[in-house]
Amino acid sequence: MSDLITFGETMLRFSPPDEVRLETADRYDVHVAGAESNVAVAAQRLGLDTVWLSKLPDSPVGRKVAGELRNHGLTVDAVRDDSPEGRQGTYYFEQGQRPRGSEVVYDRARASVTTATPSELSTEQFGEASCFHTTGITPALSETLESTTAELLKRAQDAGALTSFDVNYRSNLWEPDDAARVLTDLFPDIDLLVVAERDARTVLDAEGDAETIARDLGSEYGFEATVVTRGGDGALALVDDTVFEQPTYEAADAYPVGTGDAFVGGFLAQYLRDASVPDALSWGAAAAALKRSVPGDMAVISPAEVREVVAGQTETLSR
Amino acid sequence: MSDLITFGETMLRFSPPDEVRLETADRYDVHVAGAESNVAVAAQRLGLDTVWLSKLPDSPVGRKVAGELRNHGLTVDAVRDDSPEGRQGTYYFEQGQRPRGSEVVYDRARASVTTATPSELSTEQFGEASCFHTTGITPALSETLESTTAELLKRAQDAGALTSFDVNYRSNLWEPDDAARVLTDLFPDIDLLVVAERDARTVLDAEGDAETIARDLGSEYGFEATVVTRGGDGALALVDDTVFEQPTYEAADAYPVGTGDAFVGGFLAQYLRDASVPDALSWGAAAAALKRSVPGDMAVISPAEVREVVAGQTETLSR
Amino acid sequence: MSDLITFGETMLRFSPPDEVRLETADRYDVHVAGAESNVAVAAQRLGLDTVWLSKLPDSPVGRKVAGELRNHGLTVDAVRDDSPEGRQGTYYFEQGQRPRGSEVVYDRARASVTTATPSELSTEQFGEASCFHTTGITPALSETLESTTAELLKRAQDAGALTSFDVNYRSNLWEPDDAARVLTDLFPDIDLLVVAERDARTVLDAEGDAETIARDLGSEYGFEATVVTRGGDGALALVDDTVFEQPTYEAADAYPVGTGDAFVGGFLAQYLRDASVPDALSWGAAAAALKRSVPGDMAVISPAEVREVVAGQTETLSR
Amino acid sequence: MSDLITFGETMLRFSPPDEVRLETADRYDVHVAGAESNVAVAAQRLGLDTVWLSKLPDSPVGRKVAGELRNHGLTVDAVRDDSPEGRQGTYYFEQGQRPRGSEVVYDRARASVTTATPSELSTEQFGEASCFHTTGITPALSETLESTTAELLKRAQDAGALTSFDVNYRSNLWEPDDAARVLTDLFPDIDLLVVAERDARTVLDAEGDAETIARDLGSEYGFEATVVTRGGDGALALVDDTVFEQPTYEAADAYPVGTGDAFVGGFLAQYLRDASVPDALSWGAAAAALKRSVPGDMAVISPAEVREVVAGQTETLSR
C-alpha cells in the first residue's frame, strides 16, 4: 500500500568534478538522475511511501541505479532486462558558469526502459496507491513508451489513483509539434497537470500570463488541478477555479538541475496528505529552493529543513 | 618561557567534501578543531610562543590532533589518556548554503579531556607565561572541567599571568541559566573578557548597545579589558574606561567557522606585545577576515597577510 | 513476510585512503559496518528477503547508516533515537601490511543502539520470519542489550523462527569469562551456532580439534546445527550428528574485514532455502572468498559470482 | 608521410577507483581505450609516426577521445559525426581479484564509428604509409564496418602498404562462426596476421601447438608473417618458413588490459624499422610486460624503458 507510484527512466549522469571540463577531466562523478525518480526521492524523503516503476539492464550499472534510489527509502520495482541489447541510459553533464551555459549530452537512446510494456510492469498495485505520476519525458523516449505511458495513465485512473503529470518538454528528444500531439492525447487521463510556463507556450501554444494559461488549460482539459511553474518567478496552482500564488524562496544557485522535480515531490508530499493547496505549494517551493544547494539531481533534504524554509527560520549555524 | 597558554578541548571535525551532504558522502575531510587551540594556532602563527594544554587519548586519532597542532608551531602539552574509556571528541560539520543552514552534530561527550584535573596539567609553567586563555566551552563539557577551569584561572592569576576568557556560549552544551551561573563565578579571576554581543544578551542578560554591554560588564566584574564582538558589525574594546571601535574588513564568506577564534588569536598576538588597543583590534579583525577564506577551523595565515589587510593593500595577484 | 531478521549495532567506519596512516590522513573513507548488518546485506544480495532491526540516532549520520544498508535491498527497521545523548557508534580502521597489523580503535560506547529495549523493537514480525540472527557482539555492548538480546532470542524461538547466533568474541569489549557467562546463558534459545575455533577455545574453554569442538558444543547445548569456522582452514558443520567439511576457496587477501559475516550470510542464504548443508557451506565459503576482494565491511557480491566460485569457473576476463 | 595508419573504434572506459565496485562507486576514472588506438599509441611512443583513422561524435566526449590520443603524439584523423544519433562508445570495466574475475560491460552499439564508410575516410594517404593495421573487432561492430574494413585493407594493399591484422576475437560481439566467415574473407588482403592461440582454436578451428597453428595458417592464407601469441607463454612468429620464439618478460600483473595491443605496437615499431624478427618480438614482449604496470588501456612507456627490459637491466631505483 503506497502513497505514490512514479514511472520513468533513470540515467547515470557523468559530471566532471571541480569545475573541470568534460573534455579534460580524467574522472567523472556518477549521479543517478531521472525526472520521475527525482520526484519519488523527494516525496519519499518528505514522508510519502513511494514506489518507482521502471526497467533496468541486468548489469552492475543497472543495479547501481536501483541501489542509489533505494538508499533514499523508496521501493524500486524495476523489470530486469537481461537481453543482450539491454543498456543503461546515461548523460554527460557539465555545469556552466557565466558566460558559458551548462552542457547536457544525452546518451539515452535505446535504454532498457524504452522497451517497457504495460504487461511487464506490476500495475496491479495501482489500486492501492493514492497517486500515479509520470512526465512528458517518458513518452518521448520510444514508441513503446508512448503507448505504455498512455496505458499506465488509464490503468491508474481506472484503479482510482490520482494521475499526476509534469509536461517537462525536452527539445533534445522531440519537436514541439510531436510533443503537443502526444501529450494532449494523454491529457484526458490526467488529474493534476504541472507545466512550466515556457513549455506551455512552446508546446501547447498557450498565450497570456501564467494565470491565463492555467485557466485555459484547466478549462480545456478539465484537470482537477493545474500547476504552472515560472522559474525564478514562483508557481501558481489552479484548483476548483481558485488560483493560489507561490513565490520562490531565496536560494543559492549552485545546483539547479532537479529543481523542478523537487518542486513536484514537495508539492505532492503535502497535496496527497490533504494539506491545503497553499501548503502544498509552499512545500514544493521550499523543496525546490533546498535542492539548489545539493549536488546531483536528487533532493537530499528532510522534512525539518522544508519546515524551516517555509517558516523562514533558517539560521546560518546552530551549535 | 611562553607568551600564551591555552586550555581546552580539540576535536576531530568530519566534513563531506565538494558540498555533498553528510548523509550521502562516502568520505569525510578530517580537520582538527577547538576554540582554544584555534586561538593558539592563530596567535602562534602571528608571532607568539604558544602552549596548548589538554588531555588526549593514547590512540592514532589522539596523536593526529597533537600532530596537526604542532604543525603550526605551537607546543602541545597534553596529558596522555590511556584508560580504556579514553576517547577523542569529534563533530560532524556540513556547510550550509541558502536557504539551508550549516549543520553541526557534536559527538564530544566523555572525551578524554573531560576528565582532566589540575594536578595532571603542568600548571607550574603558568608563572613563566604572559597570558592564560580559555573559553566558556571548557567548563560546559563536564563537572570535572568546570572545577578544573576555575582552578586553572586562579593559578594563572596567582602566577601573575593575564587571564583571558572568551564566553563562547554553545546552546548544544548547556542552558543559558547554567552557563550564567558557572561563568559569572569565573569572572572574578578573569582579566580580559571577550564576549559576543548575542551571548551577552542570551546568557548574561545584558541590555543596551554593545558599548553599554561592555561598560556594564566591565564595571560589574572589574575586567582589565572587555571586548564585545558583533559579528558582521565589528567589535569594540573597553580598556581603562575608553572604548575603541573596530569595523570588520570586507571578506569572502566561504569558511566562517573559526572566525571568532581567529579574532581572539589576532587580538592577543598584538595585545601581549604591548601594542595599542586599536592595533590589537585591527589585527583581530584582519585575522578574522582572513580566516573566512581558509577551509577548516584554524587560521592558516601569516603576519604579512594580516599587515596587508590592516594596511588595505591586498592585491588580486602579484607575479 | 521476511526470510531473515538480524539485530545488532552498525557503526560508521573511518579509514584512511591510499594506505596512509590514520594519524596523517586528511580525509577518511566512510563505510557502514556491523556484524549483523553485514550478514543481512550478504543474505539479501544472495536472495533472501531480509530485515535489519536496530536503533539509530536521529541525525544525518544515523540516516546515512540506514541509507547505505537500504541500498543493498534490505529493510531497515530502526528505532529513531532523538534523545540528546543519542550517538552513532564509530570505529577507526587502518589496514595493516606486514609487519604492521591492522589497527581498530572502537568509539562505540553509549551508541543509541545500546539503549534498545524489546518493547521498542517490532518483534511482532518474528512470527512471519524464517530466521532470527544476532551475534555475541550485541550483548557485550551494554547491560540493556544483554537482556534485550536474551529476550529477542526467546521471542524468536517462541514465534517459530530459527534462531542463529555467531559467537564473534571481541576482546576489546569484554573479558572471556564475562562473555562465557552471558553467552552460555543464551545458548538454550539458539538453534544454529556459528563459532570460530579460536573463540571456542578462548571463551568456551573448548578443547580438541574443530570436529571435537562442534560435537562437544552440539551435545552440551543441543544446537540444531553447529558451525565451526577455522580461518584459512575452512569450516565444518555438525548437523544431525553428521559433520560436513568445507575448505576455503583461494582468494586475494586485500580486504579481510567482514569475511566471517559474509560466510554466515552466504551460509544462511542457502540453508534457509532448504539447500543441503554442503551447499550452504560452499555458498558461505564462496561469499567469504569474494568478500576478501571488496573494500569495506560489506559483501557487495552477487549470486552469479558465488555460483561461479562454487563451480570453480572464475575467469580472469571475459569480453 | 607516416609509418603506420590504424583504423578502429576507441571508447571511453569507466572504471571505479580504489578497487571499489562499479555498483557502489560514486566516481569513475575515465580512460580512452581501443585496440587499434592502443597499438597506435604504443607504436608512436616507441618511435613510429602514426595516424589513427576513425569517426567520432561532435561532442565534448568525442573531443576528449581525440585529445587524449594526440597527447601521446599520434595524428588523429577522425571524421566528425554531427548527426543527432552520433554517440561515443563506452565500456564499464571493473578490475577483478581472485576469485572474482574482471568484469566488462560494453555499451558500444551504434557508436559513431559504426557508420564510417571508406569514402569518408582519408585513404588517399595510404600510399604514403608503410603499414595499415586494424583488428577483428572492427568488422564485428556493424555491417557497415564489415565492408569498410574489407575495402580499407584492399586499398592499403593496392597502395603498397603492409597490411597488419590482429584477430582479437570478442565473444561479446559475435559468434565464432560469424567471426570465422568474415575474417577469413579478409585474410587474402592481409600480410601480417597476429592471432592469440586461443582465438585460433575458437574461431579458426586451428589444431596442434602454436607452431603448427602458425604454419597451417601461414600456408593456407599466404601471410608474409604470422604471429601467434600465447598469453603467459610468450609468442612466436613465422616468417619465410622460419619460426622465432619469444618468451614473456617477468612482470607485475596489475593492469593486464591492453597487453596484447602493446605487444603489437612494440612489434610493429621494430618490424617497420626493418629490425630482425627476433628484435621485433623482443620489443613486443617488452612493451607488453611494461604495459602491465600502467593503469588504463594505453602503453604509456618509452623506448628507453623497452631497451632496458630487453637488455635485462631494470633496476629497482636509481637516484
Next chain:
Amino acid sequence: MSDLITFGETMLRFSPPDEVRLETADRYDVHVAGAESNVAVAAQRLGLDTVWLSKLPDSPVGRKVAGELRNHGLTVDAVRDDSPEGRQGTYYFEQGQRPRGSEVVYDRARASVTTATPSELSTEQFGEASCFHTTGITPALSETLESTTAELLKRAQDAGALTSFDVNYRSNLWEPDDAARVLTDLFPDIDLLVVAERDARTVLDAEGDAETIARDLGSEYGFEATVVTRGGDGALALVDDTVFEQPTYEAADAYPVGTGDAFVGGFLAQYLRDASVPDALSWGAAAAALKRSVPGDMAVISPAEVREVVAGQTETLSR
C-alpha cells in the same frame, strides 16, 4: 604550413585543490601553463593551425608539458634538453579570496628553455607561417633568451610573417627600467603590439588614457596594430589610425589566470583569418570571458562557445 608559431616557456603549475592553502595541502593539482602556449592553445582551439616552439628537459615532466599541449591539437616543436642541468620550470599558485590575494611563487630560474638559441630552433618554418608571437616574459628569463627573442623576431619579419608581441610585464622577473630597455629594442621588429594599460604606464612611461597610449605607442614605433587591454574595462585596438573599442563580456570570476592570453589567442584567431578588427576584438573578449570559467591557465573552449558569447545567446541549460 601553419597559421601561427609561438615561442616561450611553459611551466608546470602546482595548485592546492579545494581552496586549501599551499602550506597545508597534501596534494597539488598539476597544470601546464605558459603565456605563449596559452595563446597557442586558444588559437588552435579556435581554428588556427599552430606550432609551439620551445626547449624542454628530457624527463617525464618535460614530456608531460608536451603531451598536455598536443592534447589541444597544436604542434609541439621543442628542443630536447638532455643535459644534466636541464630542468622544468614550475610555479606554485594559490587562488586568493578576499581579503587574501592570490599567491604566485615562481621556481623557473635556469629552466631548459632559458638556454635556447636560434640555431637550435627550427626557424626555417617561419616563412610558411602567417604569424609569429611571443611575449615580454621570454626575454626576461635569461640573457640567452633576450638575444634569442630578438633574433627570432627579426627572422620572422624577414620571412614575411606578422610579428606579434604581448608586453606581459612580470615584476617578479625584472625591474621596469630593464624591461623598458630590452622591450623597446625589440619594438622595431614588431608588427602587432598588445600591452596592458597598467604595463604601459609602469614600464613604458605611457601617459593619458588608453587611446592616447595606443596612439603614442603606435606613432612612436610604427606598429601595424596596437592593442591596449584594460582589465575589466575592455580593450581597444588602433589600426590604420582608427581606434576600435571592445567592452568585456560579463563573466564569472572563478579562474582569472590566463585571461589575457585567451584574449590574444581569440584576437589572433580572427585577425589572421582577415576578419575585421572589431570581429577580432570581440573574439578576443569572448575567449577571455570564457577562460574565466575554466580551471587552469589554458582556454579549454570552442569556436561555438565563442560565437554564442559574441552573439549574446548563452543559455543557462539546454536539454
Next chain:
Amino acid sequence: MSDLITFGETMLRFSPPDEVRLETADRYDVHVAGAESNVAVAAQRLGLDTVWLSKLPDSPVGRKVAGELRNHGLTVDAVRDDSPEGRQGTYYFEQGQRPRGSEVVYDRARASVTTATPSELSTEQFGEASCFHTTGITPALSETLESTTAELLKRAQDAGALTSFDVNYRSNLWEPDDAARVLTDLFPDIDLLVVAERDARTVLDAEGDAETIARDLGSEYGFEATVVTRGGDGALALVDDTVFEQPTYEAADAYPVGTGDAFVGGFLAQYLRDASVPDALSWGAAAAALKRSVPGDMAVISPAEVREVVAGQTETLSR
C-alpha cells in the same frame, strides 16, 4: 637540551597517485623528504628529543616543509632564506613495478640549503646534544655545504657530541671519486659510520664481505662504531672489535623509499639511550621493516609497533 641534532636538505617530493605515471597524472601527492629529516622523524617518534637544522626559503612551500616535520614532534631550527634566489628543492618520484624501475627526477640544485654556512646555523646547542648526524648527501649538494658539513662535524665533536654519518652515496649528485675524496676527509671527525655495502664497494673501494668491510673501515678510520647495511640481507655493526649481525624482518615491499633512514633513526633511538648494540640493531631493522608499509619517505611509526616487531608479536587484526 636535545638528544639528537641532524643537518641536511629536505625536499618536497611530487608523486603521482594511484600508480598513474608522472607524465599523465593531473595531480601529485606532496610529501616531505630528506635523508637527515627522515632520520630525525624516526628518532623523535621512537623517543628521542630531536632538532633538525637546515635552511628554507621564506615561502609557503618552505613553511610547508617545516610544518610537516614539526607535526612529528621534532624541533625545526631552519634559517629563513628570504633572498630572491631562495628556492625549495624538489624531486619527482614514480614508484616502479616490475619490469619498470622506480624513477627519481631531482630538481634540487641551488636550493636555499645549499648556501647554508656554519655562522648562520645555531651550532651553540651542539654542546647540549648527545649526537649530531648528517649524511653524504649534504656535502654533495654544493661547495658551501661541503665546507659547512666539515665544520659542523668538527664543532659537534669538539662540543662532545657523538658524530654520526650515513654515507648515502647518490650517483645523480656526484662521481664515486669525488665522493670518496670528500667523504674520507670527513671520516676523522666521525664516531659512528653507517654505510651500505654497495656504497662501500662503489665509493670506498671496499672489498671482501660485509664484516671485512666493517673491520677494514673501522681500523683505517678509527670509528667508535661501524654499521654496514646489506639491503635485504640485514645489517651488521662493528663495535669495540665485536661484530653484531642483524637480519631483516619480513615486510611488505610497498614503500621502500626511506627504509635506510628509518633504520638509522631506529638504531640511534636505542643506541643513544645506551641500549646494547644488538638492541639498537633490532630497533633499526624493525623501524626499517615498518617503514616499508608507510607511504612517503618518513617513518610514521610508534615505539609500540617497533617493540611488537622485535618481539615477533605482530597480529593481523586485534579488535
